[in-house]
Amino acid sequence: MKTTLKQFLAEAFRNLFTASDKEKYIDIVWDMLQASYESCGGLKTKGLESKAGLVANTPMWKLWIKDEKVKIVLCYKEKGGRKIVAIGTDGTGESKRQLAKIMSEEFARSYIEVSDSLEAFLKKNLFDLVEKYKIPTEEVPNIIHNKITPLSDGYHYTRNINGEQIEKLMLGTPGKSIVR
Numbered sequence: 001m002k003t004t005l006k007q008f009l010a011e012a013f014r015n016l017f018t019a020s021d022k023e024k025y026i027d028i029v030w031d032m033l034q035a036s037y038e039s040c041g042g043l044k045t046k047g048l049e050s051k052a053g054l055v056a057n058t059p060m061w062k063l064w065i066k067d068e069k070v071k072i073v074l075c076y077k078e079k080g081g082r083k084i085v086a087i088g089t090d091g092t093g094e095s096k097r098q099l100a101k102i103m104s105e106e107f108a109r110s111y112i113e114v115s116d117s118l119e120a121f122l123k124k125n126l127f128d129l130v131e132k133y134k135i136p137t138e139e140v141p142n143i144i145h146n147k148i149t150p151l152s153d154g155y156h157y158t159r160n161i162n163g164e165q166i167e168k169l170m171l172g173t174p175g176k177s178i179v180r
Contacts, residue, residue, distance in 0.1 A: 010066060010067050010068075011064070011065065011066040011067070012064075012065050013062060013063065013064055013065075014062070014063045014065060015060060015061070015062050015063075015180075016060065016061040016062075016063065017059065017060055017180055019055050019056070022054075022055045022061055023055065025061075025063065025070060025073075026051050026054070026055060027051075028070045029054070029061065029063075029070065029073045029075075029088065030051050030054065032070065032073055032088035032089065032090060033048075033054070033073065033075075033086055033088040035088070035091065036087065036088035036089060036091075037086075037088075039117065040115060040116065040117065043086055044161045044162050044164065044166065045085045045086060045161070045162075046161070046162055048075075048085065048086060054075065054086075057077065058075040058076060058077055058085060058086070059076065059077065059078055059178055060075070060076040060082075060178045061073055061074065061075050061076070062074040062076070062102075064095070064098055064102065066094075069090070070090070071089065071090050071092070071094070071095045071098065072087075072088070072089050072090075072095050072098060072099055072102065073086075073087070073088045073089075074086070074087050074102070074106070075087075076110065076178055078177060078178055079144060079145075080111075080142075080143040080144055080145070080174045080175065081110065081111060081143075081173070081174040081175040081176045081177060082109060082110035082111070082176050082177060082178045082179075083110065083111055083112065083113075083144075083174075084106065084110055084111070084112040084172075085112075087099070087112075087118065096121070099121075100121075100122075100125035100126060103122060103125075103126060103129075104126055104129055106172065107129055107132075107133040107171060107172045107173065108172075108173055109173060109176050110172055110173065110176065111135070111143070111170060111171065111172030111173055111174045112170070112171055112172055113144070113168040113169070113170050114168065114169050114170075114171060115166060115167060115168060116167070119169055122171070130171060133171045133172050133173065134155045134169065134170070134171060135155070135170040135171065135172070135174070136154055136155060137150035137151070137154055137155060137156070137157045138150075138154075139170075140157060140170050143170070143174045143175075144159075144170075146159055146160075147159065147160070148168075149165075151167070155169055155170075156168070156169050157169075
């Protein structure tokens with residue numbers, strides 16, 4: 001199918017850095033993140049327990065907007081580099097396909113700790129990149145400055161997140177800062 005100018009103009013990426021820009025989208029982003037993390041007991045990242053915390057404690061948001069609707073959000077912290085700390089979609093197949101494309105580009109410029117469902121999604125859609133960008137457990141404590149318990153495969157580990165031991169896998173490229 002041929003992409004028309006109207007279709008092209010109907011979608012955009014927006015990188016948000018200021019509280020005032022984020023406030024325009026906070027209700028939509030908050031609801032999207034709550035729905036996206038509902039199956040794993042909610043968003044557990046420290047400092048993101050409220051809308052105000054989400055705005056104040058994530059210096060960058062990346063939004064994918066199509067037809068004037070937020071379809072995807074990625075929230076970042078500056079911690080050992082540009083770290084993705086929350087991801088949400090509207091749950092549609094279109095958004096999931098776009099998220100795979102976004103993540104294929106993010107691995108080279110940011111990093112993320114993934115759990116069960118996101119790891120499965122990324123392996124299903126980006127297996128070769130997941131393998132390429134896996135970070136060995138011996139490097140993880142120096143990146144996030146937290147204690148971890150390595151698992152036997154050399155890549156997975158558990159760590160305490162808000163009082164709960166959660167299994168994680170780190171992917172991407174640490175050390176690259178958020179760029180405005």
